[in-house]
Amino acid sequence: MSMLNGNSIRVFVIVFALLQLSTATAASFKKKRVISYDGFDDSHRSVLTLLESSSIHGGALQLTPDTTNDDMIAIHYNKSGRIMYNKPFRLWLSDDTLASFSSAFVINIFRKKNWIAGHGLAFLIAPNISSIPANSYGQWIGLTNASTDGSVDNQIVAIEFDTVRQPDFDPDDNHIALDINSVKSEKFASLDDDNIILSPEVGTNYTVWVDYNGTFQLMEVYMVEEGQDKPSKPLLSAPINLKEHLKQDSYFGFAGSTGDPQIQLNCVLKWSLDIDILPRGKDRKWLRIGLGVGVPVVTLLLVLLWATIVYRRRRKGSDEAADQFGKLKWLPGMPREFKYKELKNATNNFHESMKLGEGGFGIVYKGVLHPHDKDDVNRNNHNANQVAVKKFSRDSIKSKDDFLAELAIIHRLRHKNLVRLVGWCYEKGKLLLVYEFMPNGSVDGHLYGTSNQGTLNWSHRYKILTGIASALHYLHNEYDQKVVHRDLKASNILLDVDYNARLGDFGLARALENERHSYAELALSGVPGTMGYVAPECFHTGSATPESDVYGFGAVVLEVVCGRSPGIKIQQQQDLYTLVDWVWMLHREGRIVEAVDECLNGEFVVDEAKRLLLLGLACSHPIASERPQTQDIFQIMNGTLPVPRVPPFKPVFQWPSGIPTPLSDTDNLLSSLALSSQDDVGRRRAITTSQRNSTHPQA
């Protein structure tokens, strides 16, 4: 056993002592608090897995979409979601020891007066965190679906809070129940007699306790309005041997669903879990037999082996992250690595006054590198001491992925219209990127006068847009691997000393599985400064494409030419228009030039303005395949290619796009006109106003 060293022997001694203790106290385990949340925000994404329509919003877990905006009502229909805690817990041992646990949580199943409540929320124990059955909306509560319901392969146990009566198997529309592999409950309790209405018209927080006594194999559920004491009597009490139904190591979390027309907000506001910690690795049964037959040597060896494995595994885990970064450091052409202390000094301890802006993943600070820090920075150029430091806000695990993705991409990109990465830092779990400093700030600052640097004249605007077109062309076509920017917007376009546009923030260029959430979040939370830039298909596919970048580019073109944000409504007579719809309307009425920013006082090149506006509309085509290609955009801008024909009415957004619909086809065009784009307009209006109207669970 040459692998033993001083450390593993120490570990062994401790483990052995603990084992002795645990056998001495027989089957009694100490319950430990493993989950404890008094509210939720994005930082919890690193410890929770969100599936399907779930999100974290308004300080709560939202199993289904969170909004009470009537314009967005459609987003609620037929939704389901799960949010699971990332780590499994051991629920039983082969000697029939069952873990006891108690979980307490606060839920709010809000519905508006004019909504029919539905369908339900559930506390869930599941075999994995990676899957939710397809079509688990409606009566299936995110637990099962029409084909999986009742299957023992599900290995799920849940406490449901059901607000819709299924005539075949539910007692009423206001009950809690114990579900085993099926929404056809094992045992239920109606709440009508207990003065509890699960989904009242006035949002109400309820505290729920789900207690499982492993010794007596009994599940009990208590529930009262938040703030009251735990009642002495459970509402539901059901015998159940969890070992018969659940995987040994299972996951805890929540599920929820809505139907059509039954909808409600399914929120979890607080959550704690206390559970017996059963030993992992070798099962106690075998240990006991080993001890029983009196072969202590064998046991000792087993324990030694186990301890070593545990120790090695633990060491490997902590080394892995370090290794990853260790390798990164030595990639050729890597930007410089900074010490955290250097950046802390440079930004005056990340002082508020140094803040340049805030992005989806962190805050950007201005930094001034002190002379002794700037070994490889040009000493003659005073400005070279200035940098922009992006400090990632999420906690380590999640943002490490973002960080690695961002670093891997940008360290290889070189283009005069991209912001250059100067360096990076990863220390004590803190992630930072250092970019060259852009003295003229971001485009939106100039357009809306927040930067005090005066408005942009026409030639500046034209230069900015050609610069962005050029950068986009590079990302999509010239770079050896296609890079989709995903987050094109005015606040991401920075200006250097000569007012050349520099595209920044590749923060959203992340692994695919994260995208759905990021778009769902955008749609639901109405992140300021992002509305209007996201292509309609992204809300369906959840993924960004070169075409969706072109859509974002179109929004930027219209914004820069018109001096208006795509997310802000424009009032014209009785109607409210989005920027795109407004420009489209002016185009239809043959007066598109009137869209040009009034701040320019008429000082612009009419031909160029027309071309840019039409290009902006063409890029805003609701159907992705109809938008101009990036390689053509540059030529359209300088007039070597004609501007694509823009129909008088904005075509309809179709999903799924299914059959390609060539616009030149007159029939298609006519039917588009007849239908108009209600769906799309409605959706966008909903999105742009969602921030104002989105209601948190306490509503």
Ligand SMILES: *[C@@H]1O[C@H](CO)[C@@H](O)[C@H](O)[C@H]1NC(C)=O
């Ligand atoms: C919801 O699902 C039901 C059938 O499961 C369907 O009839 C209904 O059209 C769906 N509603 C929406 C808005 O998708």
Ligand SMILES: *[C@@H]1O[C@H](CO)[C@@H](O)[C@H](O)[C@H]1NC(C)=O
């Ligand atoms: C139920 O879910 C499974 C797994 O996601 C899926 O394969 C199956 O098609 C779904 N059944 C129905 C009726 O949607």
Ligand SMILES: *[C@@H]1O[C@H](CO)[C@@H](O)[C@H](O)[C@H]1NC(C)=O
């Ligand atoms: C997760 O568990 C479900 C049963 O609830 C099963 O159908 C599915 O295949 C499992 N997924 C993985 C990745 O193990």
Ligand SMILES: *[C@@H]1O[C@H](CO)[C@@H](O)[C@H](O)[C@H]1NC(C)=O
């Ligand atoms: C299980 O129930 C028994 C009988 O009520 C009780 O003595 C025991 O303390 C309970 N165990 C836990 C962990 O609550």
Ligand SMILES: *[C@@H]1O[C@H](CO)[C@@H](O)[C@H](O)[C@H]1NC(C)=O
């Ligand atoms: C419900 O709980 C949340 C979060 O703790 C709180 O903000 C809200 O005011 C509560 N609502 C009610 C109706 O008590």
